[in-house]
Amino acid sequence: MLGIFSRAIVTPPDELVAAGCRTPSPKITSTALVNRFLENNACGVSVQIGDHVKLAYTHHCESVLQPRSFAVKDDIFCLFEGVLDNLGSLRQEYGLAKSANEVVLMIEAYKALRDRAPYPPSHVVGHLEGNFAFILFDKCTSTLFVASDQFGKVPLFWGITADGYVAFADDADLLKGACGKSLASFPQGCFFSTAAGGLRSYEHPKNTITAIPATDEEIWGAKFMVEGPTVVAAMK
Template structure:
């Protein structure tokens, strides 16, 4: 799956950006990244949201326990990969019918977060159990919400393209050519939400720190959660 956002929606943390001259190969623009994805996955479904966001996904090479899905409701667009083990109890918590699947549940949970301020984002994602990664675009507020499970069971990556677009994918190889070393593994147990930035929902009071990678490493940055004076085991 792939989601690309322009700076009117999201810029990502500054630490994610690595100067282009430090990248081993020339980086690509967002349009080229999208074109490459659609070429590699010709059966993929792609959605263009008024030029501020492109979302695309394919069921090709989909893992049995990590199905990909997409839904739109009330101008909220969501890409979801994985499964929620406590889906039944979450439906009851949010007053939803038994027909609601994971991606629709995430949209409803986000609406609760958005509309019941100051409802903590850490409470919303912290109640999700299973293997998952998701990306939400709220068109009405021009903001995004992304998160991954606490054990990193679904691969999830983010990076900055040559022209400054923030991109997410479940495949690091999809982003490499466009992001160079402005690419990182999205830290497990964390979420990224508009003005709140990158935070841990497992340890909401603890800071998420960006650690510059060594020159020979693939990533430009590794994000870790500080815990009791040391870093939590997040890579």
Template sequence: MLAIFSNDIVSGPQELIDAGSRTPSPKTNASDLLETFISRYPTAVSARVGTEAYMSYTHENQPLLQPRSFAMKEEMMCLFKGSLENYGRLRQEYGLGKNGNEVLLVMEAYKALRDRAPYPATHMVAHLLGQFAFVIFDNSTSTVFVASDQEGRVPLFWGITKDGYLAFADDVELLKASCGKSLASFPPGCYLWRASELKSYEHPKNKVTAVPATEEEICGATFKVERPHLCTSLGVDI
């Protein structure tokens, strides 16, 4: 699956930009990345909003237990890969019909987050149990929402193309040609929402930081959730 957004919609993290500058490598534009995906998978389904947002997916070569799905509804587009263990309970909670599926459920959960302020994003994503990664584009608010499961069982990568678009895909080799070293694995148990805000929903108070990779590694950085320091009863770090 592939999702690409202009920097007018969402900006890539500075750490990915720095990784590409620190170790220069060949890159291509977002349009070339999309064409590469479509040419590689002729049966792929694609959707776009002007030149600002592109989404495409295929069932080809998908893992048996991690199917890909796509849906469009009420100015929203969503790519979903994986499966939810608690889908049945959540389907009732969000009032989804019998013909629903995981991708529609995630869209309903996002709508609740968007429309029921101050409904917390951590609450919305933490309720999803299973193996998953998804990307939502809300055209009504020009918002991107991305998340992955706590153990990262569904691979998701993100990178920055030559012309500054932020791209997400489940195939690291696909992004490598367009993003070079401005490429990283999306951190497990995290979500991206609102002005490029990357946070952990498992540990929402802990900062997510990027560790530069070595030149030999495919990705240019690794994003990790900082763990709190152990403290004595006097409050002194040890």
């Protein structure tokens, strides 16, 4: 799955911007990145949302245990990869039919958070049990909401394209040639919300997340870590 967002939607992390400037390497534009995705995935589907958002996904070569899904409802677009172990109880909590899958559940959970919930995004993501990663965009509010499970079982990466778009993908190789050194693993157990102020740990929402520049020998521009007595997310 692939989600690409312009600076009008999200400000790129300073650490990834600095990494790209520190060790320049070839990049391609956001449009070229989508085209590359579709060229490598004959059954791929892409969606353009206005001038600032591009989404794409495919069922090609997906894992049976980590299927990919896509849904749109009330101008909320969501890409979801993985499986929720507590999907049944979450359906009941949000009043959904038994046929609702993970991506539909995520849209409804986000709507509840946006429209009526008195709790923060960390509460919503913290109640998801299983292996997952998702990219959600609310067109009505121009809000981006991205998260990865606490063990990083579903890979998720982010980087910056040649034209300054922030790209999220489950395929590191796809972004390596597109984002140069402006590339990192999305930290496990964390979420990114433009409505909530950026990158946060949903297990330890009050803890600061810092980025450590990678060495020149590494392909990554930085690794993001949650500060505290115990490091709960540290990924390259």
